[in-house]
Amino acid sequence: GQNIDQPTEMTATEGAIVQINCTYQTSGFNGLFWYQQHAGEAPTFLSYNVLDGLEEKGRFSSFLSRSKGYSYLLLKELQMKDSASYLCAVKDRGSTLGRLYFGRGTQLTVWP
Amino acid sequence: EAQVTQNPRYLITVTGKKLTVTCSQNMNHEYMSWYRQDPGLGLRQIYYSMNVEVTDKGDVPEGYKVSRKEKRNFPLILESPSPNQTSLYFCASSLRGVTNNSPLHFGNGTRLTVT
Numbered sequence: 001g002q003n004i005d006q007p008t009e010m011t012a013t014e015g016a017i018v019q020i021n022c023t024y025q026t027s028g029f030n031g032l033f034w035y036q037q038h039a040g041e042a043p044t045f046l047s048y049n050v051l052d053g054l055e056e057k058g059r060f061s062s063f064l065s066r067s068k069g070y071s072y073l074l075l076k077e078l079q080m081k082d083s084a085s086y087l088c089a090v091k092d093r094g095s096t097l098g099r100l101y102f103g104r105g106t107q108l109t110v111w112p
Numbered sequence: 113e114a115q116v117t118q119n120p121r122y123l124i125t126v127t128g129k130k131l132t133v134t135c136s137q138n139m140n141h142e143y144m145s146w147y148r149q150d151p152g153l154g155l156r157q158i159y160y161s162m163n164v165e166v167t168d169k170g171d172v173p174e175g176y177k178v179s180r181k182e183k184r185n186f187p188l189i190l191e192s193p194s195p196n197q198t199s200l201y202f203c204a205s206s207l208r209g210v211t212n213n214s215p216l217h218f219g220n221g222t223r224l225t226v227t
Contacts, residue, residue, distance in 0.1 A: 033215065042202060042218035043155070087155065091210055099170070100210045102147075104154035 002026045004103035006088050011109045020073045020106045022088035031091040034062050034073045038084045083110045114139045118203050118219035133188045133222050135203030143206045144186040148199040193226040
Protein backbone atom coordinates (compact mmCIF):
# COMPACT_ATOMS: atom_id res chain seq x y z
CA GLY A 1 0.00 0.00 0.00
CA GLN A 2 0.87 3.66 0.20
CA ASN A 3 1.31 6.12 3.06
CA ILE A 4 -0.99 9.08 2.47
CA ASP A 5 -1.45 11.78 5.11
CA GLN A 6 -3.93 14.60 5.29
CA PRO A 7 -5.31 16.57 8.23
CA THR A 8 -8.40 15.08 9.80
CA GLU A 9 -10.37 18.29 10.18
CA MET A 10 -10.24 21.92 9.11
CA THR A 11 -12.55 24.87 9.61
CA ALA A 12 -12.88 28.15 7.75
CA THR A 13 -15.37 30.96 7.24
CA GLU A 14 -17.46 31.79 4.23
CA GLY A 15 -15.57 33.81 1.62
CA ALA A 16 -12.17 32.77 2.93
CA ILE A 17 -9.45 30.66 1.28
CA VAL A 18 -8.43 27.27 2.66
CA GLN A 19 -5.57 24.97 1.72
CA ILE A 20 -5.84 21.24 2.37
CA ASN A 21 -2.50 19.45 2.32
CA CYS A 22 -1.71 15.89 1.36
CA THR A 23 1.64 14.14 1.67
CA TYR A 24 2.37 10.73 0.28
CA GLN A 25 5.07 8.10 0.06
CA THR A 26 5.01 5.76 -2.90
CA SER A 27 7.43 3.49 -4.69
CA GLY A 28 6.40 4.83 -8.08
CA PHE A 29 4.14 7.86 -8.27
CA ASN A 30 1.81 8.00 -11.25
CA GLY A 31 -0.81 10.62 -10.47
CA LEU A 32 -2.79 12.19 -7.66
CA PHE A 33 -6.52 12.79 -7.49
CA TRP A 34 -8.70 14.94 -5.26
CA TYR A 35 -12.30 13.95 -4.58
CA GLN A 36 -15.06 15.74 -2.67
CA GLN A 37 -17.51 13.80 -0.54
CA HIS A 38 -20.54 15.33 1.13
CA ALA A 39 -21.90 13.53 4.17
CA GLY A 40 -23.80 10.41 3.18
CA GLU A 41 -23.05 10.84 -0.50
CA ALA A 42 -20.68 9.40 -3.07
CA PRO A 43 -17.25 10.93 -3.71
CA THR A 44 -17.06 13.13 -6.79
CA PHE A 45 -13.95 13.89 -8.85
CA LEU A 46 -12.39 17.34 -8.41
CA SER A 47 -8.92 17.32 -9.93
CA TYR A 48 -5.96 15.35 -11.17
CA ASN A 49 -2.23 16.13 -11.12
CA VAL A 50 0.58 14.07 -12.57
CA LEU A 51 3.15 16.78 -13.34
CA ASP A 52 4.51 19.40 -10.95
CA GLY A 53 2.63 22.64 -10.72
CA LEU A 54 -0.77 24.13 -10.27
CA GLU A 55 -3.99 23.05 -11.98
CA GLU A 56 -6.81 25.57 -11.71
CA LYS A 57 -10.50 24.85 -12.08
CA GLY A 58 -12.67 27.77 -11.10
CA ARG A 59 -12.64 28.23 -7.32
CA PHE A 60 -10.62 25.06 -6.85
CA SER A 61 -6.92 24.58 -7.61
CA SER A 62 -4.63 21.65 -6.96
CA PHE A 63 -0.86 21.74 -6.69
CA LEU A 64 1.70 18.95 -6.91
CA SER A 65 5.38 18.65 -6.02
CA ARG A 66 6.60 15.17 -6.89
CA SER A 67 10.05 15.67 -5.37
CA LYS A 68 8.47 16.53 -2.02
CA GLY A 69 5.66 13.97 -2.19
CA TYR A 70 3.24 16.79 -1.55
CA SER A 71 -0.01 18.14 -2.92
CA TYR A 72 -2.56 20.66 -1.81
CA LEU A 73 -6.11 21.54 -2.73
CA LEU A 74 -6.86 25.25 -2.60
CA LEU A 75 -10.45 26.39 -2.22
CA LYS A 76 -11.18 30.07 -2.78
CA GLU A 77 -14.24 32.15 -1.98
CA LEU A 78 -15.54 29.46 0.31
CA GLN A 79 -19.25 28.75 0.34
CA MET A 80 -21.34 26.84 2.85
CA LYS A 81 -21.83 24.08 0.31
CA ASP A 82 -18.06 23.44 0.34
CA SER A 83 -18.47 21.82 3.76
CA ALA A 84 -17.48 18.25 2.94
CA SER A 85 -14.75 15.68 3.23
CA TYR A 86 -11.87 16.05 0.75
CA LEU A 87 -10.08 12.88 -0.24
CA CYS A 88 -6.56 12.69 -1.60
CA ALA A 89 -5.83 9.58 -3.68
CA VAL A 90 -2.56 8.40 -5.20
CA LYS A 91 -1.94 6.11 -8.13
CA ASP A 92 1.17 3.96 -8.04
CA ARG A 93 3.13 3.31 -11.23
CA GLY A 94 4.04 -0.14 -9.95
CA SER A 95 0.42 -1.20 -9.83
CA THR A 96 -1.83 -2.06 -12.69
CA LEU A 97 -4.21 0.53 -14.01
CA GLY A 98 -6.62 -0.50 -11.30
CA ARG A 99 -5.11 0.65 -8.02
CA LEU A 100 -5.88 3.96 -6.40
CA TYR A 101 -4.95 4.52 -2.75
CA PHE A 102 -7.03 6.95 -0.73
CA GLY A 103 -6.08 9.04 2.26
CA ARG A 104 -8.45 9.14 5.22
CA GLY A 105 -9.98 12.42 4.12
CA THR A 106 -10.08 15.95 5.54
CA GLN A 107 -13.41 17.10 6.94
CA LEU A 108 -13.85 20.77 6.09
CA THR A 109 -16.46 22.82 7.91
CA VAL A 110 -17.34 26.23 6.53
CA TRP A 111 -18.92 28.65 9.01
CA PRO A 112 -21.09 31.63 8.06
CA GLU B 113 -28.24 9.72 -17.46
CA ALA B 114 -24.74 8.30 -17.02
CA GLN B 115 -24.53 6.66 -13.64
CA VAL B 116 -23.38 3.87 -11.37
CA THR B 117 -26.30 2.21 -9.61
CA GLN B 118 -25.96 0.19 -6.44
CA ASN B 119 -28.65 -1.76 -4.68
CA PRO B 120 -29.78 -1.86 -2.01
CA ARG B 121 -28.99 1.52 -0.40
CA TYR B 122 -29.47 0.12 3.08
CA LEU B 123 -29.26 -3.47 4.29
CA ILE B 124 -29.49 -4.99 7.74
CA THR B 125 -28.73 -8.69 7.98
CA VAL B 126 -27.57 -11.35 10.39
CA THR B 127 -24.26 -13.12 10.69
CA GLY B 128 -23.81 -15.92 8.18
CA LYS B 129 -26.68 -15.08 5.84
CA LYS B 130 -25.32 -14.80 2.31
CA LEU B 131 -25.99 -11.52 0.55
CA THR B 132 -25.25 -9.79 -2.74
CA VAL B 133 -24.91 -6.09 -3.38
CA THR B 134 -25.47 -5.27 -7.01
CA CYS B 135 -23.65 -2.66 -9.05
CA SER B 136 -24.43 -1.62 -12.58
CA GLN B 137 -23.05 1.11 -14.83
CA ASN B 138 -24.44 2.39 -18.11
CA MET B 139 -21.34 4.15 -19.42
CA ASN B 140 -19.68 1.15 -21.12
CA HIS B 141 -16.80 1.43 -18.65
CA GLU B 142 -14.19 -1.30 -18.67
CA TYR B 143 -13.00 -0.79 -15.11
CA MET B 144 -15.10 -1.39 -12.00
CA SER B 145 -14.18 -1.53 -8.34
CA TRP B 146 -15.60 -2.01 -4.86
CA TYR B 147 -14.55 0.02 -1.83
CA ARG B 148 -15.56 0.04 1.79
CA GLN B 149 -15.47 3.18 3.87
CA ASP B 150 -15.09 3.10 7.63
CA PRO B 151 -14.71 6.02 10.07
CA GLY B 152 -11.07 6.93 10.51
CA LEU B 153 -9.92 4.50 7.83
CA GLY B 154 -11.02 6.12 4.63
CA LEU B 155 -11.81 4.27 1.42
CA ARG B 156 -10.22 0.85 1.08
CA GLN B 157 -10.36 -1.19 -2.09
CA ILE B 158 -11.90 -4.66 -1.87
CA TYR B 159 -11.78 -5.96 -5.44
CA TYR B 160 -11.51 -4.50 -8.88
CA SER B 161 -12.05 -5.61 -12.45
CA MET B 162 -10.22 -4.39 -15.53
CA ASN B 163 -12.73 -5.99 -17.90
CA VAL B 164 -15.14 -8.89 -18.31
CA GLU B 165 -13.86 -12.03 -16.57
CA VAL B 166 -10.80 -10.13 -15.23
CA THR B 167 -10.85 -9.46 -11.49
CA ASP B 168 -8.18 -8.89 -8.87
CA LYS B 169 -7.89 -8.37 -5.15
CA GLY B 170 -7.59 -4.96 -3.57
CA ASP B 171 -6.38 -4.23 -0.05
CA VAL B 172 -9.16 -5.92 1.94
CA PRO B 173 -10.59 -8.84 -0.09
CA GLU B 174 -11.09 -11.30 2.77
CA GLY B 175 -14.71 -12.35 3.18
CA TYR B 176 -15.80 -11.01 -0.19
CA LYS B 177 -16.27 -12.39 -3.68
CA VAL B 178 -16.97 -10.67 -6.98
CA SER B 179 -17.77 -11.64 -10.52
CA ARG B 180 -17.71 -9.83 -13.84
CA LYS B 181 -19.70 -11.85 -16.33
CA GLU B 182 -20.98 -8.79 -18.16
CA LYS B 183 -19.36 -5.43 -18.72
CA ARG B 184 -22.07 -3.43 -16.99
CA ASN B 185 -22.45 -5.49 -13.78
CA PHE B 186 -20.06 -6.12 -10.92
CA PRO B 187 -21.84 -7.67 -7.92
CA LEU B 188 -20.23 -7.93 -4.49
CA ILE B 189 -20.97 -11.18 -2.68
CA LEU B 190 -20.64 -11.82 1.03
CA GLU B 191 -20.93 -15.59 1.45
CA SER B 192 -21.02 -15.52 5.25
CA PRO B 193 -21.24 -11.94 6.52
CA SER B 194 -19.76 -11.07 9.89
CA PRO B 195 -20.20 -7.96 12.08
CA ASN B 196 -16.78 -6.63 11.05
CA GLN B 197 -18.17 -6.25 7.54
CA THR B 198 -20.59 -3.61 8.77
CA SER B 199 -19.59 -0.65 6.64
CA LEU B 200 -20.48 1.78 3.87
CA TYR B 201 -19.76 0.22 0.49
CA PHE B 202 -19.15 2.05 -2.75
CA CYS B 203 -19.00 0.71 -6.26
CA ALA B 204 -17.06 2.78 -8.79
CA SER B 205 -16.27 2.61 -12.48
CA SER B 206 -14.07 4.34 -15.01
CA LEU B 207 -13.62 4.14 -18.73
CA ARG B 208 -10.27 2.40 -18.80
CA GLY B 209 -8.48 1.92 -15.51
CA VAL B 210 -7.74 4.94 -13.36
CA THR B 211 -6.13 7.58 -15.56
CA ASN B 212 -6.10 11.33 -15.85
CA ASN B 213 -8.94 11.46 -18.30
CA SER B 214 -10.73 8.52 -16.76
CA PRO B 215 -11.63 9.37 -13.16
CA LEU B 216 -13.71 7.12 -10.98
CA HIS B 217 -17.48 7.52 -10.98
CA PHE B 218 -19.00 6.33 -7.73
CA GLY B 219 -22.37 4.83 -6.94
CA ASN B 220 -24.46 6.25 -4.09
CA GLY B 221 -23.30 3.69 -1.60
CA THR B 222 -24.76 0.75 0.33
CA ARG B 223 -24.86 0.95 4.09
CA LEU B 224 -24.59 -2.59 5.40
CA THR B 225 -25.17 -3.61 9.01
CA VAL B 226 -24.42 -7.17 10.09
CA THR B 227 -25.76 -8.14 13.52
